[in-house]
Amino acid sequence: MPHPLNDATAKAGFLGISGGVKKAHLVRSVVEAIAFANAHVIEDIGKWFHVEKPETVKFSGGVAQEELLGQLIANVVGTKVEKPVSLEASAIGAAEFAGIYTGIYTLEDIPRLLTVEKVYEPDANAQKDAETYEKWKKVIERTTKWEF
Template structure:
Protein backbone atom coordinates (compact mmCIF):
# COMPACT_ATOMS: atom_id res chain seq x y z
CA UNK A 1 0.00 0.00 0.00
CA UNK A 2 1.31 3.45 -0.94
CA UNK A 3 -0.08 6.63 0.57
CA UNK A 4 0.17 10.09 -0.95
CA UNK A 5 -0.52 13.59 0.32
CA UNK A 6 -2.25 16.02 -2.01
CA UNK A 7 -2.91 19.72 -1.80
CA UNK A 8 -4.79 21.91 -4.26
CA UNK A 9 -3.46 25.20 -5.59
CA UNK A 10 -6.31 26.74 -7.58
CA UNK A 11 -4.23 29.18 -9.65
CA UNK A 12 -0.61 28.49 -10.65
CA UNK A 13 0.19 28.49 -14.36
CA UNK A 14 -3.21 30.07 -14.92
CA UNK A 15 -1.86 33.26 -13.30
CA UNK A 16 0.51 33.65 -16.24
CA UNK A 17 -2.36 32.96 -18.66
CA UNK A 18 -4.34 35.73 -16.96
CA UNK A 19 -1.49 38.21 -17.40
CA UNK A 20 -1.27 37.16 -21.06
CA UNK A 21 -4.94 36.94 -22.02
CA UNK A 22 -6.67 39.43 -19.73
CA UNK A 23 -4.02 42.11 -19.25
CA UNK A 24 -2.02 41.64 -22.45
CA UNK A 25 1.27 41.99 -20.56
CA UNK A 26 2.98 39.23 -22.57
CA UNK A 27 2.49 37.62 -25.97
CA UNK A 28 3.13 34.04 -24.89
CA UNK A 29 3.44 32.39 -21.48
CA UNK A 30 7.18 31.78 -21.82
CA UNK A 31 7.72 35.56 -22.09
CA UNK A 32 6.95 35.95 -18.38
CA UNK A 33 10.47 35.05 -17.28
CA UNK A 34 12.20 37.65 -19.46
CA UNK A 35 9.74 40.31 -18.29
CA UNK A 36 10.19 39.38 -14.61
CA UNK A 37 13.98 39.46 -14.97
CA UNK A 38 13.83 43.15 -15.92
CA UNK A 39 13.70 43.93 -12.19
CA UNK A 40 15.80 42.59 -9.32
CA UNK A 41 12.78 41.98 -7.10
CA UNK A 42 9.03 42.46 -6.93
CA UNK A 43 9.74 45.03 -4.20
CA UNK A 44 6.58 45.28 -2.06
CA UNK A 45 4.25 43.98 -4.77
CA UNK A 46 2.29 40.83 -3.95
CA UNK A 47 -0.15 39.20 -6.32
CA UNK A 48 -2.70 37.18 -4.38
CA UNK A 49 -4.14 34.89 -7.09
CA UNK A 50 -7.46 34.13 -5.39
CA UNK A 51 -9.43 34.35 -8.66
CA UNK A 52 -11.49 31.37 -7.48
CA UNK A 53 -10.59 31.67 -3.81
CA UNK A 54 -7.57 30.14 -2.10
CA UNK A 55 -6.91 26.41 -1.98
CA UNK A 56 -4.83 24.47 0.54
CA UNK A 57 -4.14 25.12 3.33
CA UNK A 58 -6.64 28.02 3.56
CA UNK A 59 -9.68 26.59 1.76
CA UNK A 60 -11.34 29.99 1.43
CA UNK A 61 -13.58 30.39 -1.61
CA UNK A 62 -14.73 33.81 -0.39
CA UNK A 63 -11.37 35.58 -0.83
CA UNK A 64 -10.85 37.74 -3.92
CA UNK A 65 -7.69 38.20 -5.97
CA UNK A 66 -5.63 41.33 -5.39
CA UNK A 67 -2.38 43.07 -6.19
CA UNK A 68 -1.01 44.98 -3.21
CA UNK A 69 2.12 46.94 -2.41
CA UNK A 70 2.19 48.93 -5.64
CA UNK A 71 3.69 52.39 -5.86
CA UNK A 72 4.13 55.01 -8.59
CA UNK A 73 7.30 53.19 -9.60
CA UNK A 74 5.64 49.79 -10.05
CA UNK A 75 5.98 48.40 -13.56
CA UNK A 76 4.56 45.37 -15.33
CA UNK A 77 7.90 43.67 -14.66
CA UNK A 78 7.27 43.92 -10.90
CA UNK A 79 3.80 42.43 -11.38
CA UNK A 80 5.21 39.65 -13.57
CA UNK A 81 7.78 38.79 -10.92
CA UNK A 82 5.10 38.90 -8.20
CA UNK A 83 3.00 36.52 -10.31
CA UNK A 84 5.80 33.95 -10.46
CA UNK A 85 6.46 34.38 -6.76
CA UNK A 86 2.75 33.73 -6.06
CA UNK A 87 3.09 30.28 -7.61
CA UNK A 88 6.04 29.51 -5.34
CA UNK A 89 4.36 30.94 -2.23
CA UNK A 90 1.29 28.76 -2.74
CA UNK A 91 3.45 25.68 -3.27
CA UNK A 92 5.38 26.55 -0.11
CA UNK A 93 2.15 26.80 1.88
CA UNK A 94 0.94 23.40 0.67
CA UNK A 95 4.25 21.66 1.35
CA UNK A 96 4.60 23.16 4.83
CA UNK A 97 1.08 21.94 5.63
CA UNK A 98 2.04 18.49 4.37
CA UNK A 99 5.08 18.48 6.62
CA UNK A 100 2.75 18.69 9.60
CA UNK A 101 1.07 15.45 8.49
CA UNK A 102 4.16 13.55 7.43
CA UNK A 103 6.86 11.93 9.57
CA UNK A 104 9.36 12.42 6.73
CA UNK A 105 11.11 15.78 6.21
CA UNK A 106 11.11 17.36 2.77
CA UNK A 107 14.58 16.84 1.28
CA UNK A 108 13.90 17.74 -2.36
CA UNK A 109 11.08 18.78 -4.68
CA UNK A 110 10.62 17.17 -8.07
CA UNK A 111 8.68 19.32 -10.50
CA UNK A 112 7.10 19.04 -13.92
CA UNK A 113 4.63 20.84 -16.16
CA UNK A 114 5.04 24.01 -18.17
CA UNK A 115 6.00 26.17 -15.19
CA UNK A 116 8.95 23.86 -14.49
CA UNK A 117 10.68 25.34 -17.56
CA UNK A 118 10.87 28.75 -15.85
CA UNK A 119 14.34 29.00 -14.27
CA UNK A 120 13.48 32.10 -12.24
CA UNK A 121 10.47 30.40 -10.67
CA UNK A 122 12.35 27.17 -9.98
CA UNK A 123 15.18 29.03 -8.24
CA UNK A 124 12.74 31.06 -6.15
CA UNK A 125 10.92 27.85 -5.20
CA UNK A 126 14.17 26.21 -4.09
CA UNK A 127 15.06 29.32 -2.10
CA UNK A 128 11.69 29.46 -0.32
CA UNK A 129 11.65 25.77 0.56
CA UNK A 130 15.39 25.65 1.32
CA UNK A 131 15.67 22.32 -0.50
CA UNK A 132 16.87 21.43 -4.01
CA UNK A 133 14.30 21.57 -6.81
CA UNK A 134 14.84 18.89 -9.46
CA UNK A 135 13.59 19.44 -12.99
CA UNK A 136 13.37 16.39 -15.30
CA UNK A 137 14.41 16.32 -18.94
CA UNK A 138 10.80 15.59 -19.85
CA UNK A 139 8.70 18.24 -18.11
CA UNK A 140 5.45 16.58 -19.21
CA UNK A 141 6.21 13.53 -17.08
CA UNK A 142 2.81 13.44 -15.33
CA UNK A 143 0.96 12.18 -18.40
CA UNK A 144 3.82 9.85 -19.24
CA UNK A 145 3.81 8.55 -15.67
CA UNK A 146 0.11 7.67 -15.84
CA UNK A 147 0.74 5.68 -19.02
CA UNK A 148 3.74 3.94 -17.47
CA UNK A 149 1.75 3.01 -14.37
CA UNK A 150 -0.94 1.47 -16.56
CA UNK A 151 1.79 -0.44 -18.42
CA UNK A 152 3.31 -1.56 -15.13
CA UNK A 153 -0.04 -2.91 -13.92
CA UNK A 154 -0.64 -4.84 -17.16
CA UNK A 155 2.91 -6.23 -17.22
CA UNK A 156 3.99 -4.24 -20.27
CA UNK A 157 6.65 -2.41 -18.23
CA UNK A 158 8.70 -3.28 -15.15
CA UNK A 159 10.21 -1.21 -12.33
CA UNK A 160 13.38 -0.64 -14.35
CA UNK A 161 11.40 1.11 -17.09
CA UNK A 162 9.67 3.26 -14.49
CA UNK A 163 12.93 4.35 -12.88
CA UNK A 164 14.62 5.07 -16.22
CA UNK A 165 11.72 7.27 -17.34
CA UNK A 166 12.70 10.07 -14.93
CA UNK A 167 16.03 11.73 -15.65
CA UNK A 168 17.15 14.98 -14.11
CA UNK A 169 17.81 17.95 -16.38
CA UNK A 170 18.78 20.53 -13.77
CA UNK A 171 18.96 20.87 -10.01
CA UNK A 172 18.19 24.27 -8.49
CA UNK A 173 20.02 24.59 -5.17
CA UNK A 174 18.78 27.07 -2.55
CA UNK A 175 20.97 30.16 -2.24
CA UNK A 176 18.77 32.59 -0.29
CA UNK A 177 19.71 33.67 3.23
CA UNK A 178 17.34 32.94 6.11
CA UNK A 179 16.70 36.66 6.62
CA UNK A 180 15.78 37.22 2.99
CA UNK A 181 13.54 34.14 2.98
CA UNK A 182 11.75 35.41 6.09
CA UNK A 183 11.22 38.80 4.46
CA UNK A 184 9.60 37.20 1.43
CA UNK A 185 7.39 34.91 3.51
CA UNK A 186 6.33 37.75 5.81
CA UNK A 187 5.31 39.79 2.78
CA UNK A 188 3.16 36.89 1.54
CA UNK A 189 1.61 36.28 4.96
CA UNK A 190 0.74 39.96 5.32
CA UNK A 191 -1.08 39.84 1.98
CA UNK A 192 -3.02 36.76 3.13
CA UNK A 193 -3.85 38.42 6.46
CA UNK A 194 -5.08 41.58 4.70
CA UNK A 195 -7.35 39.50 2.48
CA UNK A 196 -8.79 37.64 5.47
CA UNK A 197 -9.44 40.88 7.41
CA UNK A 198 -11.38 42.42 4.52
CA UNK A 199 -14.09 39.78 4.96
Protein backbone atom coordinates in the same frame (compact mmCIF):
# COMPACT_ATOMS: atom_id res chain seq x y z
CA MET B 1 23.10 43.34 -16.18
CA PRO B 2 20.92 41.79 -13.44
CA HIS B 3 17.71 40.07 -14.38
CA PRO B 4 14.83 42.60 -14.15
CA LEU B 5 12.80 40.25 -11.97
CA ASN B 6 15.38 39.91 -9.19
CA ASP B 7 14.50 43.02 -7.20
CA ALA B 8 10.95 43.53 -8.43
CA THR B 9 9.39 42.88 -5.03
CA ALA B 10 11.46 45.62 -3.44
CA LYS B 11 10.56 48.15 -6.15
CA ALA B 12 6.87 47.30 -6.33
CA GLY B 13 6.37 47.21 -2.58
CA PHE B 14 5.02 44.15 -0.86
CA LEU B 15 1.38 45.14 -1.07
CA GLY B 16 -0.14 47.51 -3.56
CA ILE B 17 0.84 48.83 -6.94
CA SER B 18 2.49 52.18 -7.50
CA GLY B 19 2.98 54.18 -10.68
CA GLY B 20 6.54 52.87 -10.97
CA VAL B 21 5.50 49.24 -11.42
CA LYS B 22 6.78 47.73 -14.65
CA LYS B 23 5.89 44.53 -16.49
CA ALA B 24 8.84 42.76 -14.81
CA HIS B 25 7.40 43.58 -11.37
CA LEU B 26 4.06 42.04 -12.25
CA VAL B 27 5.70 38.95 -13.73
CA ARG B 28 7.84 38.58 -10.61
CA SER B 29 4.74 38.76 -8.42
CA VAL B 30 3.05 35.99 -10.41
CA VAL B 31 6.17 33.78 -10.24
CA GLU B 32 6.43 34.41 -6.49
CA ALA B 33 2.75 33.55 -6.02
CA ILE B 34 3.23 30.22 -7.80
CA ALA B 35 6.37 29.41 -5.79
CA PHE B 36 4.83 30.46 -2.49
CA ALA B 37 1.59 28.56 -3.12
CA ASN B 38 3.58 25.41 -3.88
CA ALA B 39 5.74 25.90 -0.79
CA HIS B 40 2.57 26.34 1.27
CA VAL B 41 1.13 23.07 -0.05
CA ILE B 42 4.38 21.24 0.79
CA GLU B 43 4.32 22.77 4.27
CA ASP B 44 0.67 21.83 4.82
CA ILE B 45 1.19 18.25 3.65
CA GLY B 46 4.01 17.96 6.16
CA LYS B 47 1.74 19.18 8.97
CA TRP B 48 -1.31 17.13 7.98
CA PHE B 49 0.51 13.85 7.44
CA HIS B 50 3.33 14.34 9.95
CA VAL B 51 6.06 13.95 7.35
CA GLU B 52 9.42 15.66 7.06
CA LYS B 53 10.21 18.23 4.41
CA PRO B 54 11.09 16.40 1.18
CA GLU B 55 14.77 16.13 0.25
CA THR B 56 13.87 16.91 -3.35
CA VAL B 57 10.93 18.56 -5.12
CA LYS B 58 10.33 17.84 -8.80
CA PHE B 59 8.51 20.32 -11.02
CA SER B 60 7.42 20.20 -14.63
CA GLY B 61 5.02 21.54 -17.19
CA GLY B 62 5.26 24.80 -19.08
CA VAL B 63 5.83 26.76 -15.88
CA ALA B 64 9.10 24.87 -15.33
CA GLN B 65 10.59 26.92 -18.17
CA GLU B 66 10.76 29.87 -15.75
CA GLU B 67 14.19 29.58 -14.13
CA LEU B 68 13.27 31.95 -11.31
CA LEU B 69 10.42 29.67 -10.22
CA GLY B 70 12.69 26.68 -9.61
CA GLN B 71 15.12 28.84 -7.67
CA LEU B 72 12.37 30.43 -5.55
CA ILE B 73 10.90 27.05 -4.63
CA ALA B 74 14.36 25.80 -3.63
CA ASN B 75 14.97 28.93 -1.55
CA VAL B 76 11.61 28.95 0.20
CA VAL B 77 11.22 25.21 0.82
CA GLY B 78 14.91 24.86 1.62
CA THR B 79 15.45 21.80 -0.53
CA LYS B 80 16.66 20.72 -3.96
CA VAL B 81 14.28 21.23 -6.88
CA GLU B 82 14.68 19.05 -9.96
CA LYS B 83 13.59 20.11 -13.42
CA PRO B 84 13.21 17.17 -15.82
CA VAL B 85 14.35 17.13 -19.44
CA SER B 86 10.77 16.47 -20.51
CA LEU B 87 8.61 19.29 -19.20
CA GLU B 88 5.59 17.07 -19.76
CA ALA B 89 6.53 14.99 -16.74
CA SER B 90 2.98 15.36 -15.42
CA ALA B 91 1.65 13.28 -18.31
CA ILE B 92 4.55 10.87 -17.88
CA GLY B 93 3.70 10.63 -14.18
CA ALA B 94 0.10 9.73 -14.97
CA ALA B 95 1.35 7.00 -17.32
CA GLU B 96 3.75 5.75 -14.64
CA PHE B 97 0.95 5.48 -12.08
CA ALA B 98 -1.11 3.59 -14.64
CA GLY B 99 1.90 1.31 -15.12
CA ILE B 100 2.14 0.75 -11.37
CA TYR B 101 -1.59 0.02 -11.18
CA THR B 102 -1.38 -2.53 -13.98
CA GLY B 103 1.80 -4.13 -12.63
CA ILE B 104 4.13 -3.00 -15.43
CA TYR B 105 6.16 -0.88 -12.98
CA THR B 106 6.77 -0.83 -9.26
CA LEU B 107 7.20 2.35 -7.23
CA GLU B 108 10.94 1.59 -7.11
CA ASP B 109 11.12 1.76 -10.94
CA ILE B 110 9.86 5.34 -11.17
CA PRO B 111 13.01 7.35 -10.26
CA ARG B 112 14.99 5.84 -13.13
CA LEU B 113 12.29 6.86 -15.63
CA LEU B 114 12.79 10.62 -15.10
CA THR B 115 15.87 12.34 -16.52
CA VAL B 116 16.82 15.52 -14.67
CA GLU B 117 17.98 18.52 -16.70
CA LYS B 118 18.71 20.96 -13.88
CA VAL B 119 18.84 20.97 -10.09
CA TYR B 120 18.16 24.15 -8.12
CA GLU B 121 19.50 24.43 -4.59
CA PRO B 122 18.98 27.18 -2.02
CA ASP B 123 21.29 30.08 -2.86
CA ALA B 124 22.42 33.39 -1.35
CA ASN B 125 18.88 34.81 -1.69
CA ALA B 126 17.28 32.01 0.33
CA GLN B 127 16.97 34.01 3.57
CA LYS B 128 15.42 37.03 1.83
CA ASP B 129 13.03 34.84 -0.20
CA ALA B 130 12.00 32.91 2.94
CA GLU B 131 11.26 36.22 4.71
CA THR B 132 9.13 37.36 1.77
CA TYR B 133 7.30 34.02 1.88
CA GLU B 134 6.53 34.50 5.59
CA LYS B 135 5.07 37.94 4.81
CA TRP B 136 3.05 36.42 1.95
CA LYS B 137 1.56 33.84 4.34
CA LYS B 138 0.47 36.65 6.68
CA VAL B 139 -1.17 38.50 3.80
CA ILE B 140 -2.97 35.32 2.70
CA GLU B 141 -4.16 34.63 6.24
CA ARG B 142 -5.48 38.16 6.68
CA THR B 143 -7.20 38.36 3.32
CA THR B 144 -8.92 34.97 3.60
CA LYS B 145 -10.70 35.93 6.81
CA TRP B 146 -12.68 38.82 5.38
CA GLU B 147 -16.43 38.68 5.71
CA PHE B 148 -18.70 40.13 3.05
